[in-house]
Amino acid sequence: MSTMQQAAMRDAFGEALLALADQYPEMTVLDADVASSTRTAKFGAVYPDRFFNLGVAEGNMVDMAAGMATCGLRPVVSTFAIFLSLKGADQIRNIIAYNNLPVILAGGYAGLSDSYDGASHQAILDIAMMRAVPNMAVILPADGIELRQALEAALVRNGPTYIRMCRNPTPVLFEGAAPLEIGKIRKLRDGADLTIAASGVPVFMAIQAAEFLAGEGISVDLLEVSTIKPMDVGALTASVRKTGRILTVEEHTVCGGMGSAVAEALAPAALGPIHMIGIEDRFTESGGYTELLAKYGISAEHIVRRGRAIVAAVAS
Amino acid sequence: MTNLIQTPSINIQQAIEEPDRLKKAALLQYFAQQFRITVFDILHEKGTGHWGGAASAAELLVALYFDAMRIRPDDPHWPDRDRLVLSKGHASCMLYTVLANRGYFPVEELSTFRQLNSKLQGHPCMHATPGVEMSTGALGHGMSVTLGMALSARLLKRDFWSYVLIGDGDLNEGQTWEAIMAAAKFRPHRMVALIDYNKVQLDGPSDVIMPMDPLDEKFRAFRWNLAPTVYDGHSVTEILKSFDWIKRQTDGPIAVIYKTHKGRGVSFMEDNAYWHGAPIDETSYINGRRELVKTLRQLETAL
Numbered sequence: 019m020s021t022m023q024q025a026a027m028r029d030a031f032g033e034a035l036l037a038l039a040d041q042y043p044e045m046t047v048l049d050a051d052v053a054s055s056t057r058t059a060k061f062g063a064v065y066p067d068r069f070f071n072l073g074v075a076e077g078n079m080v081d082m083a084a085g086m087a088t089c090g091l092r093p094v095v096s097t098f099a100i101f102l103s104l105k106g107a108d109q110i111r112n113i114i115a116y117n118n119l120p121v122i123l124a125g126g127y128a129g130l131s132d133s134y135d136g137a138s139h140q141a142i143l144d145i146a147m148m149r150a151v152p153n154m155a156v157i158l159p160a161d162g163i164e165l166r167q168a169l170e171a172a173l174v175r176n177g178p179t180y181i182r183m184c185r186n187p188t189p190v191l192f193e194g195a196a197p198l199e200i201g202k203i204r205k206l207r208d209g210a211d212l213t214i215a216a217s218g219v220p221v222f223m224a225i226q227a228a229e230f231l232a233g234e235g236i237s238v239d240l241l242e243v244s245t246i247k248p249m250d251v252g253a254l255t256a257s258v259r260k261t262g263r264i265l266t267v268e269e270h271t272v273c274g275g276m277g278s279a280v281a282e283a284l285a286p287a288a289l290g291p292i293h294m295i296g297i298e299d300r301f302t303e304s305g306g307y308t309e310l311l312a313k314y315g316i317s318a319e320h321i322v323r324r325g326r327a328i329v330a331a332v333a334s
Numbered sequence: 335m336t337n338l339i340q341t342p343s344i345n346i347q348q349a350i351e352e353p354d355r356l357k358k359a360a361l362l363q364y365f366a367q368q369f370r371i372t373v374f375d376i377l378h379e380k381g382t383g384h385w386g387g388a389a390s391a392a393e394l395l396v397a398l399y400f401d402a403m404r405i406r407p408d409d410p411h412w413p414d415r416d417r418l419v420l421s422k423g424h425a426s427c428m429l430y431t432v433l434a435n436r437g438y439f440p441v442e443e444l445s446t447f448r449q450l451n452s453k454l455q456g457h458p459c460m461h462a463t464p465g466v467e468m469s470t471g472a473l474g475h476g477m478s479v480t481l482g483m484a485l486s487a488r489l490l491k492r493d494f495w496s497y498v499l500i501g502d503g504d505l506n507e508g509q510t511w512e513a514i515m516a517a518a519k520f521r522p523h524r525m526v527a528l529i530d531y532n533k534v535q536l537d538g539p540s541d542v543i544m545p546m547d548p549l550d551e552k553f554r555a556f557r558w559n560l561a562p563t564v565y566d567g568h569s570v571t572e573i574l575k576s577f578d579w580i581k582r583q584t585d586g587p588i589a590v591i592y593k594t595h596k597g598r599g600v601s602f603m604e605d606n607a608y609w610h611g612a613p614i615d616e617t618s619y620i621n622g623r624r625e626l627v628k629t630l631r632q633l634e635t636a637l
Contacts, residue, residue, distance in 0.1 A: 070520070072512075073515070075515070075516065078477075082485070082513075085419075085483040088468065091490075116469050117461065117469050
């Protein structure tokens, strides 16, 4: 890991908003008193008339964005993912999504990345909530480069888009790679023994794990699922048809997250066993980000262990 | 359905164009009562829907769409149109009746209210019904959405007005007060909250369920530009006076409290929480309709 360049998605988010501001003059940014944390404050400093700090009142903020969207604006709503998805849930469901309004819901500090603040601030069920809502697209960039691409794709999408972001520096993975496309899985590695599908920050762990498993003679078909909804069922099916088994890896509860979305997509074809790595239906706690992820099973080591076991079980 | 009461000598277009404010008020008072009867008929026939809140908002909705609002019913997405968000979405049947009679869609479609495949959903849906600016139904959303619209007007340098019709239940919702705070911060001057203050909610009188008084002091404390008087929300003459006051204001956000009565027009249904959403039984329908028609005839002779 130490050899990889690190950057934080929230910094990329703040910079992307600024960079895209003139190209999208109809873009407005709303935040709920966490603008200095989510980095939307940078946009607010340069474009004060297009920036709205609504205080700690998420429901009102989400619905204000809806009102703006009906008038032709392109609002980006920003706050911590846990508060956006839960305190804004009724507004997201009944106003934004029911009316299919082109609002970008930018959930920062997602997963366990607000690690020291503890369980009260960690978003572990935002994906479950967002992906259950009709009309919603759900995107999990794996680095700052994909984050900017997701933002650009969402700005021209005809409907609401949830973009989930990490607080902390994470490895830069997609410098110079083809841009993220909504609804498309990115193939990171070809293999025949096991499909690993990862989303968000755990993608770099899955890359490491796949390399390690290759050394043990296990070839991994590695998929980056940046869009959880709509799911790229074709790419998913093609991979599992080849490998016969899949392991999903996500920074979210296994109840209703990416792994569940994969299972729903693959269930009709019944191509093989589906295993999931994620938070096992429990609340989390304070701690350093990496150690916290590891304690709850989200690490390259755990992916290796589980991958190895899945393949061994089939062999026996 | 019982045939609609029609008065061939009076054209509804006349009411829109009438320059004399008092004459206009009398005409709109008449049509509000006529629409009230239409809603009563529909709700009785369908056996579903909300009479109490719809009857409460009849005069306010009629006055908005036939006087205050700059709109083009044949071009419902005209960017410079004034907006109305019906935050108390359960009054949908009255909104639909007003929109149809204003020319947004054929009056004949009103009889499809709440039916499968109808464009007239139980609660307003902006993509289903021409003229509906925002889908509502869950309470507490309207004030925020309207604030977003009003701030858009300012940012886009458009001069449209953004109105929201708020009921007692809306005032219970915390989000409404979040929006009241935010509106006071950003102060859009063409944002108007009209409070349909009938003081009866689903379970009973607001004073028992969740007291909101002193409501005027609350709005003033939140630094809104509140109309100095409480208007009679069932007198179109009074409502037009309040609109004249609104149009003279240069400081927003603006709020006006209207004293109204839930279930207005049928004596035994007025101010009675039971008639929030109860189906209208046969006896109540016959007796209630008799009262509504009697009032209509009185209004007609006054024209």
